[in-house]
Structure formats: C-alpha cells, structure tokens
Amino acid sequence: MSIPKPLTGSPATLSNTELEILRLLASGHTTKSIAASLGRSETAINERLRVARRKTGASSSRELARLLDAQKIWDENIDLSRRDGSADSPARPRNPGFEWTKGQIAMLILLPAAALGLAVTANTVTQHQPATTQSHAAMSAATSPLVGRWALDVARIPADERPQGVKIAFAQVGGEQWTTRVEITDADGTVRHADSTAKVDGVPVPVSGTMAFIDTVSLRHPAADTLVMTLSKNGAPVSTRVYTVAKDGKSMTETIIWANGEMPEPKTTTFTRIG
Numbered sequence: 001m002s003i004p005k006p007l008t009g010s011p012a013t014l015s016n017t018e019l020e021i022l023r024l025l026a027s028g029h030t031t032k033s034i035a036a037s038l039g040r041s042e043t044a045i046n047e048r049l050r051v052a053r054r055k056t057g058a059s060s061s062r063e064l065a066r067l068l069d070a071q072k073i074w075d076e077n078i079d080l081s082r083r084d085g086s087a088d089s090p091a092r093p094r095n096p097g098f099e100w101t102k103g104q105i106a107m108l109i110l111l112p113a114a115a116l117g118l119a120v121t122a123n124t125v126t127q128h129q130p131a132t133t134q135s136h137a138a139m140s141a142a143t144s145p146l147v148g149r150w151a152l153d154v155a156r157i158p159a160d161e162r163p164q165g166v167k168i169a170f171a172q173v174g175g176e177q178w179t180t181r182v183e184i185t186d187a188d189g190t191v192r193h194a195d196s197t198a199k200v201d202g203v204p205v206p207v208s209g210t211m212a213f214i215d216t217v218s219l220r221h222p223a224a225d226t227l228v229m230t231l232s233k234n235g236a237p238v239s240t241r242v243y244t245v246a247k248d249g250k251s252m253t254e255t256i257i258w259a260n261g262e263m264p265e266p267k268t269t270t271f272t273r274i275g
Contacts, residue, residue, distance in 0.1 A: 227242075
C-alpha cells in the first residue's frame, strides 16, 4: 500500500460542502452517486474536488478523502462554517439546475419591504405562531395574482446545471389555504415533484412528493402579489423563497435566501405564466 503524501495545505480551509463530498468519496461513493445524493451535477462535484485538491495540495481526490478519513477530519470540522466564514453548509441541498455563489446580500433591496422583513427573520423566529390579523384574512380571501401555473426561464441557468424545466402552480383553497405543486424535470429527463397545502400563517406543514431535500413548508402572504415560502428538512430551515408577480401579471420573480444567509447567482430567477 502506498503512503499518502503529506498535505501542503490545511484541511481547515475546506468548506463544509467539500468535506461532505470527500466524506462520501471515502465511504465508497463515485462522483456520479455523490452528484445524485446531493442533487448536483457531476461537473459541479468534480469542480469541488478540484478546489479541495488545490487548497490542500493533494495529488488525488481519493487520496485526500482517505487521509481526511484516517484523521477523523469529519468529526473535528462539524462547524467549519463558523470558523472560516466561507463554507457551504452540506445541510443546504441544491436544487438541480441551480448553482449559487456568495456575496449577493445586496439583492435584498429588490424585495418588497414587507417581504424583506419576513424573509430575513423567517429563519430566526418561531414558525409556530399563527398570524390571525384581519389584514391577513382579508388579503388571503381575495384571489392573488400569484394563482396560476408558471414555468421557469431555464436559459438563465448555467448550462452544466440546467434542468429541462421547472414548473410551479399556486392555487387558493377557501381563502387562507394555498396548494403548491412544484415539478422539476432534470437534465436526464427525471421528473421530481413536491405538493403541499398550507395556510399563510407561517406554520410548517408536510410536503409530499419526491424531493428528498425538504419535508415541510410554511407560507406568508405579506402583499397581494408576494408569497414568502420557507422550506425545511428535519425541522431545520433550508431556504426562504420570495415570489413576486410583475404588474402585468405575466411574469414572476423568485429570490432565494439560503438558511446561512447566502444569496443566489443568478440573483433572481424568472417564471412566465403558462396558465
């Protein structure tokens, strides 16, 4: 058995996502199975491994994974994100078709003021205090311009992460209750979906379907043309998504705030009404 060469860089520089990929690699996964497990492309996984090798000076990804496994780096770096400030959290899954970067917090100024306050605080305040004000009831009783079927403009998504299509449908049931269905057709033709029925009171409800990275959703409706959706997994927030309909009602923007405060790239995605 060959002896691994010593690393020239510190494992402490690795992000949580890079550590998670290397942990899976050490456990016997391939880049293809890692990509499937994390909901990302093989190109993205290989790029993360390349960056990890550059940071540590490792000659191969598997050698790096074996060395870190032997040193129990996984246990020592559970909370690396608090130490280096640049780590991606492995608990924050990525939707196929979306590759995000950091430093875009300035995009918050584009959100409606009411939605901004809710979105930024959604991950820090309790989700179990229903809003029962008359204004919420009156707002929900009227038909929102969000109601309908929407298709994502996938042309703006990086080619190596681009799905064949993403569709989302909103419907109001009995005033305050909303049903949501999301369908993602991956690049390989695989179709995944998520369905939920929730009140716009911020209380989490179960999500059914085939999107394993979420299991509950909660909704807020701060304005007639705006819906704030918080997705969670095992009780921990994953992301908050703010949907805002244009004045002409023909297009809708989606702004995503991940649970660790990151903003997406592209800064916003655009949906077109299809029904």
